[in-house]
Amino acid sequence: MTLTDTAVTKTIDARGMACPGPLLALIGAIRQGQTGDTIAVLSSDAGSKTDIPAWCAKAKHEIIELVEASGYVQFLVRKTH
Amino acid sequence: MPARVVVLGGGVGGTLAANLLKKELGGEATVTVVDSTGMHIYQPGFLYVALDQANALWLARDERTLLRKGVDLVVEQATRIDPSRQTVELAHGGTLAYDYLVLATGARLDRGAVPGYGDSHDFYSFEGALRLREELRRFKGGRILVGVAGIPYKCPPAPVEFVLMLDEYLRKRGIREKSSVTLLSPLSRAFPIESASKLVQPIFDKQGIGLSTFFNVESVDTAKHTVSSLEGESAEYDILVLVPPHRGAAAVEASGLGDEGGWVPTDRETLQHKSFDRILAIGDATDLPISKSGSTAHFEAPVVASRIASLVRGTAPKVAYGGRVMCFLETGHGRATVLRFDYAHPPVPPTPSRMWHWAKWFFNRAYWVAIPQGRVG
Numbered sequence: 001m002t003l004t005d006t007a008v009t010k011t012i013d014a015r016g017m018a019c020p021g022p023l024l025a026l027i028g029a030i031r032q033g034q035t036g037d038t039i040a041v042l043s044s045d046a047g048s049k050t051d052i053p054a055w056c057a058k059a060k061h062e063i064i065e066l067v068e069a070s071g072y073v074q075f076l077v078r079k080t081h
Numbered sequence: 082m083p084a085r086v087v088v089l090g091g092g093v094g095g096t097l098a099a100n101l102l103k104k105e106l107g108g109e110a111t112v113t114v115v116d117s118t119g120m121h122i123y124q125p126g127f128l129y130v131a132l133d134q135a136n137a138l139w140l141a142r143d144e145r146t147l148l149r150k151g152v153d154l155v156v157e158q159a160t161r162i163d164p165s166r167q168t169v170e171l172a173h174g175g176t177l178a179y180d181y182l183v184l185a186t187g188a189r190l191d192r193g194a195v196p197g198y199g200d201s202h203d204f205y206s207f208e209g210a211l212r213l214r215e216e217l218r219r220f221k222g223g224r225i226l227v228g229v230a231g232i233p234y235k236c237p238p239a240p241v242e243f244v245l246m247l248d249e250y251l252r253k254r255g256i257r258e259k260s261s262v263t264l265l266s267p268l269s270r271a272f273p274i275e276s277a278s279k280l281v282q283p284i285f286d287k288q289g290i291g292l293s294t295f296f297n298v299e300s301v302d303t304a305k306h307t308v309s310s311l312e313g314e315s316a317e318y319d320i321l322v323l324v325p326p327h328r329g330a331a332a333v334e335a336s337g338l339g340d341e342g343g344w345v346p347t348d349r350e351t352l353q354h355k356s357f358d359r360i361l362a363i364g365d366a367t368d369l370p371i372s373k374s375g376s377t378a379h380f381e382a383p384v385v386a387s388r389i390a391s392l393v394r395g396t397a398p399k400v401a402y403g404g405r406v407m408c409f410l411e412t413g414h415g416r417a418t419v420l421r422f423d424y425a426h427p428p429v430p431p432t433p434s435r436m437w438h439w440a441k442w443f444f445n446r447a448y449w450v451a452i453p454q455g456r457v458g
Contacts, residue, residue, distance in 0.1 A: 017370040018427060019275065020268050024232045025370075027267065027297055031311060032341065051269055058295040059312040 006064055006076060009037035015072050019047030023055055030061060030079050037079045038064065044072040052077075084110040084393040087169055087179040089159050089332065091116030091144040092124075094363035094378030094385075095185030096453040100149040101386035104455070110393055112152045113177060115169065119144050119156035122207070123448055124235070125375060128242060128411075131204040131213040132250050140207070147453040159186075162336040164357045181359050181389045184338070184345050185382075186330035188235055188365040188373060194326040195230045197301035201323045204243060205235065209325075216320060217250070222259025223319030226308060229267045230298040231326025233342075235365055235373045237273050238410040238420070240264060240324055241281055245413035248288045263291030265298060265308070265316065277410065277420055277430050284412055284433070298323060327373070329366060344368035349424070350401040352385050359392075361385045371424075372406050379452060380405040409441035417441050 010029055014022035022043035029039045041052065049066075052075050056063050065076040086102055088095045091114050103112045121144045129135035145154050158172035168176045190205055192198045202216055203209040227244050244264045251257040264271060264285075271285060271292055272278035285292055297311040301321065308323075309315040328334070329343025338354065339345055346355040347367040354360040363385055364378030371377055384402040391398040404424030410433075411417045417437040422428040431437070451457045 014370075016424075020273050021370045023268065024273075027311070028232055028342075031297070031299075047275070054269055055295055055312075 006038050006078075008040045008076070009033065011040040011042070013042045014048075015042050015044040017043070017045065019045045020051060021045070022048045023051045026052060026075075026077060027055070030059070030077075033079050035079055035081055039077045039079065041075045041077065042072050043075070048075070049073060083108060084180045085178060086110050086112045086181045086183070086389060086393075087177050088112065088114045088183040088185055089162075089169065089330075090114075090183075090185035090187055090363075090366070091119070091121055091147075091154070092185060092187050092364065092378065093375045093452060094382050095183065096121060096144065096147050097379060097382035097455055098183050098185060098363060098385045099152045100147075100453065101383055101455050102389060103149045103152045105386060105390045106393060107151075113155060114144070114148060114152060115155045115157055115159050115171070115177065116144055117156070117158040117172075119154065121147055121453065123445075124205075126445065127204045127206070127210040128239060128246065129445075130210040131217070131243075132246050133214055133218070134246075137207065137211060142449060147449075149454070159332045160335065161332060162338060162360075164336070164338070164354075164360060167359065179359075181361070181392060183385055183389070184330075184333060184354075184360060184362040184366045185364055185378070186333055186366045188327040189330060189343075190325040191231070191328045192325045194328075195298065195300060195323070197303050198230070198323070198325070199301060199303040201301055201321045203323055203325050204239070205325055213322065217247075220256070220260075220320060222256045224261045224263070224317060225320045225322065226263050226265055226316055226318040227322045228265035228296060228298040228308060229324045231324070232267060232297075233344075233373055234324045234327050236408070237372050237374075238277075238408055240266075241272050242411040243322065244290055245281075245284060245288070246411055248290055249413040261291060262289075263293060263316070265293045265296035265310070267295070267297045269294050272410075274420065274422075274428055276428055277418070280418060280430055280433060281410075281412065288413070327365075333366065340368055342368075349404070351388060351398070352381055352402055353388075361389065369404075371404055372408060374406065374408055375452075376408050377406050380407075383455070409437060409444070411438065411441065
């Protein structure tokens with residue numbers, strides 16, 4: 001398991017947060033961030049694997065990488081606009 | 082010399098913690114509540130006021146009448162906290178020294194964070210609820226949109242409750258057929274918690290309530306009567322009801338004690354500030370990923386009081402907060418359900434029924450004599 005060398009602007013460690021906490025934290029970070037920022041979200045909630053990609057598709061932000069680790073998933077999301 | 086405990090905020094969490102502390106510690110501590118208005122507001126009532134189901138006078142009481150004998154009340158705005166000197170500065174001069182500080186400072190509404198917020202309505206303040214009530218009384222039909230303009234916000238069930246109760250309100254007035262009601266949900270479903278959403282969705286379908294998902298309100302064009310989302314969509318309205326953006330208290334932010342949203346970094350079990358052991362936080366003020374609600378504050382206050390009592394006495398703390406929350410969810414037409422959960426157990430809400438509606442009705446009325454004083458655990 002390795003991540004790309006993309007520089008991460010902000011990391012949200014949402015492990016232990018129940019659904020939809022990780023997605024809400026990501027939405028908050030996108031709201032406050034700048035275009036081009038890369039946000040890492042760590043989530044142990046199973047629902048995130050569905051709702052984070054679904055929201056990114058709707059909002060047209062890019063998921064650069066999705067890495068499955070032990071007990072959690074790490075998403076790398078680029079704010080595209 | 083008795084320990085000095087200062088509680089900032091006279092809402093449900095601050096009032097209950099102060100009362101429990103005085104009851105537990107008696108002469109071992111002085112307990113001082115600092116509140117900017119000296120009035121205790123029952124915020125869940127705003128919803129009923131906006132929908133013409135309750136008189137606004139029911140929502141406010143003099144804080145003094147809710148505090149146990151021996152608890153001091155200072156009606157002042159706390160402006161700054163100095164954790165190294167253990168003092169609180171007050172707006173009109175003077176400082177209070179503390180040995181232990183409880184931040185029960187709540188959330189403040191930050192309407193200015195939404196460009197064009199302008200003539201949007203809300204039911205998150207006294208003034209907002211009264212203004213919305215008047216607007217709805219004048220309403221003769223049209224498009225009503227209900228959206229969320231920032232996360233986190235108080236009382237996650239409130240927008241859903243509002244649209245369901247609004248549907249009933251419009252039917253009673255005979256103008257439902259001339260109106261559309263749409264919830265702009267920030268998520269992929271009507272309600273943040275999936276199990277509750279599954280209960281609510283059939284009611285939306287049956288009542289003809291619209292749902293736009295993944296619609297996080299970003300800006301409002303009051304001239305064109307359109308609201309736009311972070312996701313790049315827009316919708317037209319005749320009445321726009323928004324949950325305003327929330328932030329932590331100004332005094333917390335001014336003192337560098339909060340995160341970027343002004344929320345207090347709080348240990349999820351001890352409820353202590355993550356950097357300052359002598360500062361504990363309750364309710365909306367914390368950064369904990371659980372509901373911002375009076376219920377949360379109600380269940381946290383005994384933990385804060387017990388832990389401070391242990392610290393004062395130098396004994397091992399006996400209790401920790403397990404994330405317990407209980408919220409009623411009005412589903413309209415005289416029915417409601419209940420959400421009970423904690424850190425380890427997601428809610429399994431029962432089918433909406435008249436029984437839970439009456440339970441909430443009873444709770445609303447019993448609040449003043451039961452909750453702030455700690456008569457109900």
